Amino acid sequence: MSHVDDGELTAYADGAYPVDDPxxxxxxxxxxxxxxxxxxxxxxxxxxxxxxxxxSYAAPASLQAPPFESLQAQVNEQRAAIxxxxxxxxxATIILALGIGxxxxxxxxxxxxxxxIAMEETAPAASAVxxxxxxxxxxxxxxxxxxxPQSAPAAKTRAPQIAAADQVRTDAENVATDAxxxxxxxxxxxxxxxxxxxxxxxxxxxxxxxAVARDQALKAEAANAVGYISAAEAERRGLxxxxxxxxxxxxxxxxxxxxxxxxxxxxxxxxxxxxxxEAEVAQFETRRAQGERAAAxxxxxxxxxxxxxxxxxxxxxxxxxTGDLPVDSLQALAAKIR
Amino acid sequence: MSxxxxxxxxxxYEDLVRxxxxxxxxxxxAHDLAQETFxxxxxxxxxxxxxxxxxxAFVFTVANNLARDEARSVIRRKKHLxxxxxxxxxxxxxxxxxxxxxxxxxxxxxxxxxxxxSDRDREILLLWxxxxxxxxxxxxxxxSIGAIGTxxxxxxxxxxxxxxxxxxxxxxxxx
Numbered sequence: 001m002s003h004v005d006d007g008e009l010t011a012y013a014d015g016a017y018p019v020d021d022p023x024x025x026x027x028x029x030x031x032x033x034x035x036x037x038x039x040x041x042x043x044x045x046x047x048x049x050x051x052x053x054x055x056s057y058a059a060p061a062s063l064q065a066p067p068f069e070s071l072q073a074q075v076n077e078q079r080a081a082i083x084x085x086x087x088x089x090x091x092a093t094i095i096l097a098l099g100i101g102x103x104x105x106x107x108x109x110x111x112x113x114x115x116x117i118a119m120e121e122t123a124p125a126a127s128a129v130x131x132x133x134x135x136x137x138x139x140x141x142x143x144x145x146x147x148x149p150q151s152a153p154a155a156k157t158r159a160p161q162i163a164a165a166d167q168v169r170t171d172a173e174n175v176a177t178d179a180x181x182x183x184x185x186x187x188x189x190x191x192x193x194x195x196x197x198x199x200x201x202x203x204x205x206x207x208x209x210x211a212v213a214r215d216q217a218l219k220a221e222a223a224n225a226v227g228y229i230s231a232a233e234a235e236r237r238g239l240x241x242x243x244x245x246x247x248x249x250x251x252x253x254x255x256x257x258x259x260x261x262x263x264x265x266x267x268x269x270x271x272x273x274x275x276x277x278e279a280e281v282a283q284f285e286t287r288r289a290q291g292e293r294a295a296a297x298x299x300x301x302x303x304x305x306x307x308x309x310x311x312x313x314x315x316x317x318x319x320x321x322t323g324d325l326p327v328d329s330l331q332a333l334a335a336k337i338r
Numbered sequence: 339m340s341x342x343x344x345x346x347x348x349x350x351y352e353d354l355v356r357x358x359x360x361x362x363x364x365x366x367x368a369h370d371l372a373q374e375t376f377x378x379x380x381x382x383x384x385x386x387x388x389x390x391x392x393x394x395a396f397v398f399t400v401a402n403n404l405a406r407d408e409a410r411s412v413i414r415r416k417k418h419l420x421x422x423x424x425x426x427x428x429x430x431x432x433x434x435x436x437x438x439x440x441x442x443x444x445x446x447x448x449x450x451x452x453x454x455x456s457d458r459d460r461e462i463l464l465l466w467x468x469x470x471x472x473x474x475x476x477x478x479x480x481x482s483i484g485a486i487g488t489x490x491x492x493x494x495x496x497x498x499x500x501x502x503x504x505x506x507x508x509x510x511x512x513x
Contacts, residue, residue, distance in 0.1 A: 005484060005488075006487070006488055006491050007484040007485060007486070007487035007488030007489075007491065008483075008484045008487060009487070009491075010487035010488065010490050010491040011472060011483050011484060011486065011487030012487075014466075014472065014487070014490070016471070016472035016473075016483050016486070016487065017483070023483075044491065047491070047494045047495060047498060048490075048494060050494075050498050051463070051467075051493075051494035051497050051498055052467060054448055054451070054497060054498060054501045055360070055448065055463075055464075055467050055497075057441070057444040057445055057447075057448050058356075058359065058360050058363075058444075058445050058448040058449060058452075059355075059356045059359060060355060060356075060359045060365030060368055060369070061365060062365070062369075063351070063352040063355050063356070065347065065348070065351035065352070065355075065372075066373065068343070068344045068347045068348070071347070071373065071376050071377060071380060072343075072380065074377060075377060075380040075381055078381065079381075
């Protein structure tokens with residue numbers, strides 16, 4: 001005769017099985033015919049009683065519970081304090097998480113240079129006909145077509161940096177990207193042949209102003225977010241950071257769709273190098289392959305309202321240079337980016 | 339129907355404090371942890387949606403996690419045992435009643451006996467003594483009913499043997 005398993009007997013003794021449970025019924029039936037198991041059951045119950053008695057020696061002197069209302073009051077106070085902090089903390093967390101995740105993709109380990117694109121640093125202006133570059137993050141998709149009056153519906157917003165860059169692009173070249181700013185000949189060509197700019201539609205100007213505001217708001221928010229690292233930290237992480245070699249890096253901002261390198265000029269002014277990610281580059285390539293043409297620069301009157309910027313293309317990445325400087329100064333700096 | 343935490347609190351608090359006390363061996367800390375347990379339960383929105391039947395198990399799950407972190411403070415534990423030992427070795431303080439000393443001695447013996455159990459055996463034994471059902475324990479530990487029974491049988495046996503061995507040694511020492 002097989003006896004009841006010790007674990008099942010203990011569970012049975014402790015009332016773990018419902019009365020009509022098959023295991024309980026089986027054990028009950030067995031106990032009715034097995035004196036040995038009945039003895040074991042009694043020993044089991046005695047052991048349980050003794051163990052409970054021993055454990056009862058280990059108890060604090062007082063088991064008095066504080067009023068429940070005091071607990072509830074603490075919880076209510078904590079909940080009242082949370083709502084204000086959550087949105088800002090949440091926004092900062094999202095920015096940080098996206099930035100870290102993006103860099104975790106190894107996006108900054110050196111994108112292979114795209115041979116299909118001439119290195120604009122040395123190419124003469126006439127050779128690099130590229131559509132405008134979409135500036136990431138601050139805007140909803142920066143429209144590469146929005147600065148080209150003759151192009152398809154300008155339904156999207158264009159980044160102010162792109163719009164500003166168009167100021168220096170010739171109409172004949174239809175160059176949206178000033179990726180060749182490093183080329184002196186290119187700059188001369190661009191400057192020598194100012195195009196007849198077309199006035200942008202009013203809606204586009206408004207969108208661009210909104211984009212500027214969003215960019216500024218994003219920068220302001222990013223400044224409060226935990227998304228900035230030092231140059232030393234970037235080096236430690238193995239990040240490839242485009243920079244103007246002779247200028248010190250103040251800090252590097254890691255954002256969802258781009259990197260912003262802040263470098264300090266000798267006079268204390270700061271230039272921002274906004275470096276686009278692979279997705280933006282891919283988007284750029286697609287549009288270029290589809291033959292999208294750059295728009296003509298805006299009218300002089302409209303140019304004054306634009307944020308001055310210059311664009312460079314470095315190792316497969318698009319770098320937009322902005323700062324409180326004249327455009328030609330920005331172009332000169334952009335040409336030095338490595 | 340949301341949980342009536344006031345009722346759960348009143349029905350569970352004493353068992354919870356005993357449970358936590360046997361984890362951290364500090365009365366004040368046990369009360370603090372019990373309070374913290376209920377604070378977490380009240381803050382937990384999901385807990386508030388649980389029916390009453392699961393509230394007790396939820397409370398002890400939270401408490402168990404808190405106690406686990408607390409009990410990892412080995413320094414505190416060792417300090418406590420050292421303190422008890424030094425108190426036992428010194429002359430009886432005139433202001434402490436003999437029954438208090440006896441209580442503390444037994445308590446130290448229980449602590450020492452529990453320390454001889456494996457972590458799993460001790461945890462399940464304390465959960466059972468705190469009033470959790472086999473089903474609650476199974477939900478926390480993932481063990482079957484039969485396995486819980488086996489564990490409890492073993493834990494109880496070792497607790498009793500260890501305690502009575504310590505008591506027997508001390509009785510002999512006292513003469």
